[in-house]
Amino acid sequence: MYRARVVKVDPLRPSDKAIEEAAGILRSGGLVAFPTETVYGLGADAFNSEAVLKVFKVKRRPLDNPLIVHVSSLDMLYQVAADISEQVVRALAIAWPGPLTVVLKRRAEVPAVVSGGLDTIAARCPAHPVALKLIEALGRPIAAPSANLAGRPSPTRAEHVIEDLGDGVDLIIDAEETFFGVESTVVDLVSPIPQILRPGPIGPEELEKVFGFRFSLTPYARGFSMYTGTPPSPGMKYRHYAPNKKLVLVEKGLCDTSTYLDFLINTLKTYSKELLALLATRETIEEVSRRLGTSIMYLTLGPRENLFEIARNLYSSLRNLDKLDSVSIAFSEGVEERGVGLAIMNRLRKASSERIVCEVG
Numbered sequence: 001m002y003r004a005r006v007v008k009v010d011p012l013r014p015s016d017k018a019i020e021e022a023a024g025i026l027r028s029g030g031l032v033a034f035p036t037e038t039v040y041g042l043g044a045d046a047f048n049s050e051a052v053l054k055v056f057k058v059k060r061r062p063l064d065n066p067l068i069v070h071v072s073s074l075d076m077l078y079q080v081a082a083d084i085s086e087q088v089v090r091a092l093a094i095a096w097p098g099p100l101t102v103v104l105k106r107r108a109e110v111p112a113v114v115s116g117g118l119d120t121i122a123a124r125c126p127a128h129p130v131a132l133k134l135i136e137a138l139g140r141p142i143a144a145p146s147a148n149l150a151g152r153p154s155p156t157r158a159e160h161v162i163e164d165l166g167d168g169v170d171l172i173i174d175a176e177e178t179f180f181g182v183e184s185t186v187v188d189l190v191s192p193i194p195q196i197l198r199p200g201p202i203g204p205e206e207l208e209k210v211f212g213f214r215f216s217l218t219p220y221a222r223g224f225s226m227y228t229g230t231p232p233s234p235g236m237k238y239r240h241y242a243p244n245k246k247l248v249l250v251e252k253g254l255c256d257t258s259t260y261l262d263f264l265i266n267t268l269k270t271y272s273k274e275l276l277a278l279l280a281t282r283e284t285i286e287e288v289s290r291r292l293g294t295s296i297m298y299l300t301l302g303p304r305e306n307l308f309e310i311a312r313n314l315y316s317s318l319r320n321l322d323k324l325d326s327v328s329i330a331f332s333e334g335v336e337e338r339g340v341g342l343a344i345m346n347r348l349r350k351a352s353s354e355r356i357v358c359e360v361g
């Protein structure tokens, strides 16, 4: 069976040889999966529409769900975007390289297929040595969505890419685990009201500091109900990040921790423990296992106070769920919606098949 070639590199000091090989593949219209600081991306030369079409095909991504274009500098942004204001340039000089994607007006030279036919373009400059060196070696922007099958959790390790796309990629650059574990924050800068289209590692407070104005955050961006009409971002229409198993998200609502734990434990009690998995913070697992025993499969997301660690573990935990054959239903704890917690809750709401909210009293 054909398998993609996998080349291992040091995440911080990738070898020139590996980067050159990858750039050569992109130059000749091939696909390369590579790490960014958020998740692994599936890259194609952004100006080669045939290669970009292959990305959609391999991922089984709907053609109307646009890709993010990755640049290695602010200068390169001008190859893909037009009408960039001074204010945006100043903000990007601070925020880039980093996990922030901006939606701007698309230059006509960029193949429309990259943007799913929209006249806008999403772009970012990734803060990962492998991604940056690869873009520099190619000398052109790389169009890259997350390197997973559409609808599945995004890959935070090369093994996840092999699992989902092994046969469809020409080369996978394996640089261990990605740093943030959730996808970039996406903001819309072309609509009259600047808005967060997808929460990510850069939270609303940081955005306001960097841009000097506030971004609106709709319920859709928080992961509530999918759009049915024309959404501000095509990705909002689709279910995402979902494991194959039934996943119930138990949200905290307005409950304090002890009320929430009672609520969660009472919910779990109504099921046969041997069939259950619980995705939760370390503290919650300690308490639940003390009260309900160890026959539940526990998957630890990280310490309650460290939202960045929870974000980093989220997708591999969702993937691990699918490997637990004896489990038929999984529950997940909700986290606080602050900073990167907004991104975690957006992903969990979209990944879950059911949602229940803790009620006071």
Ligand code: AMP
Binding pocket: 065, 066, 067, 068, 103, 115, 118, 120, 121, 122, 144, 145, 146, 183, 186, 197, 198, 232, 233, 234, 235, 236
């Ligand atoms: P992914 O590439 O898998 O990280 O997903 C990229 C996200 O950015 C999707 O939710 C897209 O819908 C969104 N996106 C990309 N380009 C645009 C655009 N031009 N306008 C609005 N949203 C976009």
Ligand code: MG
Binding pocket: 145, 146, 154
């Ligand atoms: Mg994706």
